[in-house]
Amino acid sequence: MRTILSILLLSLVLCGCATTSGYERVLQSWLGHDVNELIQSWGPPANVYKLPNRSVMYTWWFEGGAVAMPIGKMAYAVSRTCKTTFTVNEQGIIQTWRWEGNACKK
Numbered sequence: 001m002r003t004i005l006s007i008l009l010l011s012l013v014l015c016g017c018a019t020t021s022g023y024e025r026v027l028q029s030w031l032g033h034d035v036n037e038l039i040q041s042w043g044p045p046a047n048v049y050k051l052p053n054r055s056v057m058y059t060w061w062f063e064g065g066a067v068a069m070p071i072g073k074m075a076y077a078v079s080r081t082c083k084t085t086f087t088v089n090e091q092g093i094i095q096t097w098r099w100e101g102n103a104c105k106k
Contacts, residue, residue: 018105026106027084027097035088051087055095059085062103078102 030038035058039045046061062084066077080103087096 020099020105022106023099023104027086027099030086030094030097033094035086035092035094038086038094054090056088057085058088059083062101064103 035056038058042060045058047057047059049057049059051057060083062080062082064080066079068075069078080101082099082101082104084099084104085097086094089095
């Protein structure tokens, strides 16, 4: 029981400063930038999808470790993931973003 509590407290300490609103501020700061700048900063995307309107969606995927979630006398591992997609216009300028997952924090 002590080990589970220690892991939970450590997780809270390590993640306590990171927020989804902080992550959204980072994403928002990329609007209006050329996608090539983003790729230079973040590395190659995991997926690129061309839309019928000639816009392009670039997706980055992060999966890292797990967090122990105590439920009663048991603890369950919850995977940490973050999927972030930017939509870019024909000129290569970032227009929109979206994210999903439980590890999209900054």
